[in-house]
Amino acid sequence: MNIGIKSIASYIPSGRINNIAQAAYFDRDEAFVHAKIGTATLSVKGANEETSDLAAQAVQNLLDKTPELRLEDIDALVVVTQNGDGEGLPHTSAIVQHKIGLRSDVACFDVSLGCSGFVYGLYVIKGFMETMGYRNGLLITADPYSKIMNRQDRVTTLLFGDAATATWIGEDPVWAMGPARFGTDGGGAEHLVVKDGHFHMNGRQVFNFASHKIVPHMESVLAEAGLSLDSVDAYCLHQGSGVIVDALAKKLGENGERVIKDLFGIGNTVSSTIPLLMERYAFNSDWKNLVMSGFGVGLSWGSAVLTRQRP
């Protein structure tokens, strides 16, 4: 089976936080927001919108744009989240199964990962579908950090936005999945952590980790694909912040021109940033290949090479 990505859609809740005003509260000016954060607004879900609602709306948007996708054909549903519905038990994927009306013989589970979650999730669902003989799967990212944000914390409150994405995984894909590599360093677990209901981040440690780790990691997975940094049509990197994307682009030298930088006016949406980039940039492009890399909570990172199979 050649299982890959057939279509991607997203849902961005309509609430917005003014990041310029937030920054002013911390004595940071507009130039700081544009240069360091990368977005003047952040998306935020409604108080009554649950993680499963974001996920269900992303699936609805996927159905709307992909008429050939039928819910009754779905065999597996995987939700990547660390901020699921309620208190996390039951798993959010079961609630989504019911909300969108999937068959009851669908396999559903959540994968707990942060910013590396989409890259991991692609290969988790691909492998699961292949071993089970499934033909159609949905990979959802939905990790609304507004649930765990302390609006008094200058390190984190300017960065994160809420969004969900839904990716149709199946045969005859537009984007085939090539080599991938993953990594984990629990020694850095404390640098991104929820305590007493609020998310805490050691920004310097996370920046150092990402800026040292990610380019060599992409290089190694590209080598496995018989490619080099020079031969990549696009770099779809996790949009942690404007400054980290800029730092990685700089490390790539001239190749950095092919780094996509776009926080979409909504901020760092955790595991949704890479599928958002793909949705908006990859499908309508002339790219023959792309490399993606997600990194963050864990610490955890994953890089993969995707190649175009058809227009």
Place this chain on the structure above:
Amino acid sequence: MNIGIKSIASYIPSGRINNIAQAAYFDRDEAFVHAKIGTATLSVKGANEETSDLAAQAVQNLLDKTPELRLEDIDALVVVTQNGDGEGLPHTSAIVQHKIGLRSDVACFDVSLGCSGFVYGLYVIKGFMETMGYRNGLLITADPYSKIMNRQDRVTTLLFGDAATATWIGEDPVWAMGPARFGTDGGGAEHLVVKDGHFHMNGRQVFNFASHKIVPHMESVLAEAGLSLDSVDAYCLHQGSGVIVDALAKKLGENGERVIKDLFGIGNTVSSTIPLLMERYAFNSDWKNLVMSGFGVGLSWGSAVLTRQRP
């Protein structure tokens, strides 16, 4: 690749709750405990033992009993839990990676599932390893319900114990994984749920679900393996309680004699019950095959046929 189960070990924390005394508090006698619950004691972790500690100790016990397993050969670590370390961010598998000293190029993620988690987890890690070309993986179950137990709730406090298991997944297995089937009904999500820090269960609904769903589900997966209920050497069912195991055995008629019933004096250990049964009963048996079925939180269920490859 023929990836399957090579070895299983477990860790049961030393703390014990006297279930007879607990039951007396609710005006239930010893006969009720033996007949309905199925265990006179429950295991409970120490106050300072985290989920990752249970997991790490299970891995240590796996290393002790399996000299040919080397941690440096491990490529993937999956932790099945809905009660991970701290507040669930970061994922527990990253913390375990650090505690047991795995390489940093190991792929780690948590799967959020309850009592169906071991069956799902087997096929999730198998598929992931096959698609990634990995040779050795660890599947861990560690879901300490003592974290979410309300000791004033007569419906739940008599049932659950703490435990963790570690399963070595790789080539040349003792137990090969045959057909599997999975299911999800989020319409029943409310029957097993955490609210305000405590676990709530509608025992009647869960009993009805399991007693109607599981035997036909096993029959369907056995048919896919070319087997019938008559030709199964052993039934390794989730040990939800004495009464549900008895009810399923009764539904199986004469075949019910081959249902393994053992709560090990520790109670319902969620996703750990089936690997505990396998560890204690399957490896030293003359069984040529077994069927397993896990069911619970979600609602979610999974059944699989395993066949012996070697002694």
